[in-house]
Amino acid sequence: MDRVTTPAGARASARILARGDGRGGTALPVLEGEGPLAVRRTRGSGSEAHVMLVGAMSGPLGGDHFTVAAEAAEGARLRVGSAAATLALPGQDKAGARYDVRLTVGDDAELRWLPEQLISAYGSDLSVATRVDLAATGRLLLREEQVLGRSGEPPGRLSSRLTVRVAGRCVLDQELACGSGAPGGWDGPAGLAGHRAVGQLVVVRPELAAEPPRASAFAEGAAVLPLAGPAVLVTAVAPDGLRLRRLLEAGLATLG
Amino acid sequence: MSRAALLVLADGRFPAGGHAHSGGAEAAVRAGHITDAASLEEFCRGRLHTSGAVAASLAAAAALGVDPGELDLAADARTPSPALRVAARRLGRQLVRAARATWPHRELDALAGRFPKGAHQPVVMGLTARAAGLGPLDAAYCSAYEGVSGPATAVVRLLSLDPFDATGVLARLAPDLDRVARDAVEAGRAAVTEGVDVLPARSAPLLEIGAEAHAAWAVRLFAS
Amino acid sequence: MHLGDHHNTPAVSADAHRPDGTRRALRIGLGGPVGSGKTATVAALCRALREELSLAVVTNDIYTREDAEFLLREAVLPPERISAVETGACPHTAIRDDISANLEAIEDLEEEVGPLDLVLVESGGDNLTATFSKGLVDAQIFVIDVAGGDDIPRKGGPGVSTADLLIVNKTDLAPYVGSDLARMAADAKAQRGELPVVLQSLRSEEGVRDVADWVRARIAAWTA
Numbered sequence: 001m002d003r004v005t006t007p008a009g010a011r012a013s014a015r016i017l018a019r020g021d022g023r024g025g026t027a028l029p030v031l032e033g034e035g036p037l038a039v040r041r042t043r044g045s046g047s048e049a050h051v052m053l054v055g056a057m058s059g060p061l062g063g064d065h066f067t068v069a070a071e072a073a074e075g076a077r078l079r080v081g082s083a084a085a086t087l088a089l090p091g092q093d094k095a096g097a098r099y100d101v102r103l104t105v106g107d108d109a110e111l112r113w114l115p116e117q118l119i120s121a122y123g124s125d126l127s128v129a130t131r132v133d134l135a136a137t138g139r140l141l142l143r144e145e146q147v148l149g150r151s152g153e154p155p156g157r158l159s160s161r162l163t164v165r166v167a168g169r170c171v172l173d174q175e176l177a178c179g180s181g182a183p184g185g186w187d188g189p190a191g192l193a194g195h196r197a198v199g200q201l202v203v204v205r206p207e208l209a210a211e212p213p214r215a216s217a218f219a220e221g222a223a224v225l226p227l228a229g230p231a232v233l234v235t236a237v238a239p240d241g242l243r244l245r246r247l248l249e250a251g252l253a254t255l256g
Numbered sequence: 257m258s259r260a261a262l263l264v265l266a267d268g269r270f271p272a273g274g275h276a277h278s279g280g281a282e283a284a285v286r287a288g289h290i291t292d293a294a295s296l297e298e299f300c301r302g303r304l305h306t307s308g309a310v311a312a313s314l315a316a317a318a319a320l321g322v323d324p325g326e327l328d329l330a331a332d333a334r335t336p337s338p339a340l341r342v343a344a345r346r347l348g349r350q351l352v353r354a355a356r357a358t359w360p361h362r363e364l365d366a367l368a369g370r371f372p373k374g375a376h377q378p379v380v381m382g383l384t385a386r387a388a389g390l391g392p393l394d395a396a397y398c399s400a401y402e403g404v405s406g407p408a409t410a411v412v413r414l415l416s417l418d419p420f421d422a423t424g425v426l427a428r429l430a431p432d433l434d435r436v437a438r439d440a441v442e443a444g445r446a447a448v449t450e451g452v453d454v455l456p457a458r459s460a461p462l463l464e465i466g467a468e469a470h471a472a473w474a475v476r477l478f479a480s
Numbered sequence: 481m482h483l484g485d486h487h488n489t490p491a492v493s494a495d496a497h498r499p500d501g502t503r504r505a506l507r508i509g510l511g512g513p514v515g516s517g518k519t520a521t522v523a524a525l526c527r528a529l530r531e532e533l534s535l536a537v538v539t540n541d542i543y544t545r546e547d548a549e550f551l552l553r554e555a556v557l558p559p560e561r562i563s564a565v566e567t568g569a570c571p572h573t574a575i576r577d578d579i580s581a582n583l584e585a586i587e588d589l590e591e592e593v594g595p596l597d598l599v600l601v602e603s604g605g606d607n608l609t610a611t612f613s614k615g616l617v618d619a620q621i622f623v624i625d626v627a628g629g630d631d632i633p634r635k636g637g638p639g640v641s642t643a644d645l646l647i648v649n650k651t652d653l654a655p656y657v658g659s660d661l662a663r664m665a666a667d668a669k670a671q672r673g674e675l676p677v678v679l680q681s682l683r684s685e686e687g688v689r690d691v692a693d694w695v696r697a698r699i700a701a702w703t704a
Contacts, residue, residue, distance in 0.1 A: 174336065175459060184301040235461055237465070
């Protein structure tokens with residue numbers, strides 16, 4: 001499948017559907033990708049199916065619009081990763097690029113959405129929108145990592161919005177805007193204070209409603225935040241992507 | 257409508273509990289991120305365009321008559337830090353008390369009955385503006401301004417910053433405040449027809465993280 | 481006294497009745513300079529009165545929870561009857577200009593451990609001008625001590641002159657710090673006219689007895 005290039009930039013989409021196969025495993029009846037958004041099934045473990053997004057590193061460029069939709073339907077265990085970091089690059093098109101991620105988790109299903117970091121290269125302009133809808137007993141582990149600029153370069157413009165709904169109720173709605181052209185103060189003492197990597201882990205488990213963990217700023221620049229619902233946000237800022245990953249992993253470990 | 261009511265509501269001496277909160281400034285001072293007027297200004301600007309913009313839009317939407325229960329849930333979703341949710345509700349409870357005594361209104365009575373432990377403060381601010389005969393732009397201005405005047409006042413106490421410098425910071429933020437308030441009303445109007453999901457959700461990572469660190473301190477001057 | 485309890489929750493701070501129509505607790509404030517013995521007096525009052533009255537304490541610490549923690553450590557009351565208010569570096573603001581946080585602490589105590597006969601509100605140690613709002617307390621006690629200088633009563637000030645009861649504390653120290661008790665009493669009388677003054681030493685056998693009697697009389701008048 002080739003990249004579909006139009007005057008307004010490329011449009012590409014990928015779809016993943018996972019379903020419990022009724023024998024304790026997970027089937028993947030839909031696994032489609034086009035152009036830069038190829039998807040591959042990799043070896044799973046136990047009842048969990050593993051899918052890898054490959055080749056996403058070539059985009060998105062200005063004017064591109066990528067869409068990924070993944071669903072873990074009732075009884076499914078699905079893990080989605082990416083083979084490499086996603087690099088937002090400047091395009092010839094003046095318009096910004098868009099990356100939409102739409103995730104759905106059914107009852108008694110689990111989705112682990114663990115892509116590699118998103119790097120906002122100098123001159124790029126990308127808007128990422130991630131929307132997750134979970135049924136009441138669905139489970140989620142979602143990681144988002146943003147690195148502002150390749151090594152030593154200033155960042156492009158990056159804005160992201162992450163929305164998580166459980167049984168129709170919004171438990172997290174969070175936008176982040178940074179880089180050139182973002183509203184003032186984004187890199188100041190309230191925003192990133194010079195840190196070049198920022199990330200979140202969202203954990204949704206039904207049992208968290210009754211037994212939320214204690215909120216804590218467990219390390220410099222990182223905190224575990226129980227949300228108003230069966231969910232927890234681990235949020236962190238760090239000088240670089242590597243240290244960001246360590247903070248997020250450490251935050252996740254505190255949840256047991 | 258009386259324009260002077262806006263002065264009463266926006267007055268830093270309006271007795272609604274704000275004096276005990278630093279809006280995250282105490283944590284930023286301790287972290288070494290606010291050290292002078294310039295860094296205070298960057299802090300306030302960042303706060304204004306993130307949690308300030310969210311608060312202003314919630315206030316504008318409430319002033320326009322969007323259901324306070326819906327707005328309160330939207331505020332929860334936009335406030336991941338439990339310490340900040342607690343602070344927002346505590347301040348909301350204090351504001352509804354002051355507002356009911358100042359501008360008695362059945363909507364404020366209903367809000368106090370529905371949220372005995374407090375609704376998020378910006379939601380209360382919007383309904384207070386209604387009760388005072390003010391409009392959504394007034395509510396947005398009050399919320400946005402309070403979000404920067406609180407930290408500025410706190411930093412005067414925390415760093416013994418020259419109060420003239422702190423007031424200069426607020427004056428320099430005026431054009432940004434105008435823009436944030438206007439955008440908030442636009443978002444509030446959109447929420448009337450499209451629901452609360454269209455309200456902005458801009459976040460400031462270090463405000464959230466700093467709030468939890470601050471909440472765990474044994475010794476602090478401010479409640480948040 | 482405003483009795484407008486036609487709403488579900490009280491809007492006006494000085495209401496003598498709770499939302500359910502029952503009479504609320506008598507509220508007595510204790511103010512005075514740092515180190516004059518406010519917390520020790522509160523502790524002694526709790527020990528003297530806890531068998532005969534249902535009581536609770538609200539503390540207003542400046543930047544810690546030390547006063548609340550002292551009372552907890554001394555176990556003068558069960559922990560659920562002690563609540564600490566954070567004052568944002570301005571203890572007098574929280575008891576006089578913006579009393580909402582204290583009112584909420586009192587309401588929460590009445591709701592959670594009530595019904596209460598008496599709530600003692602202890603201010604953070606502050607200066608001689610700090611007094612309690614009438615919206616917050618029904619009567620106030622000002623505590624000074626002989627070691628703070630025997631000219632304090634002569635200098636007067638709102639606390640010394642107008643408090644419903646003036647305590648001159650630590651009289652046992654007078655010989656050591658060269659304070660003239662007779663002169664302090666005479667100066668206080670000149671400033672206060674008919675308002676009572678108690679000279680006390682919590683180390684003496686009588687301890688807090690006179691102050692406890694004064695509190696009992698206020699309770700009797702309140703419930704009459």
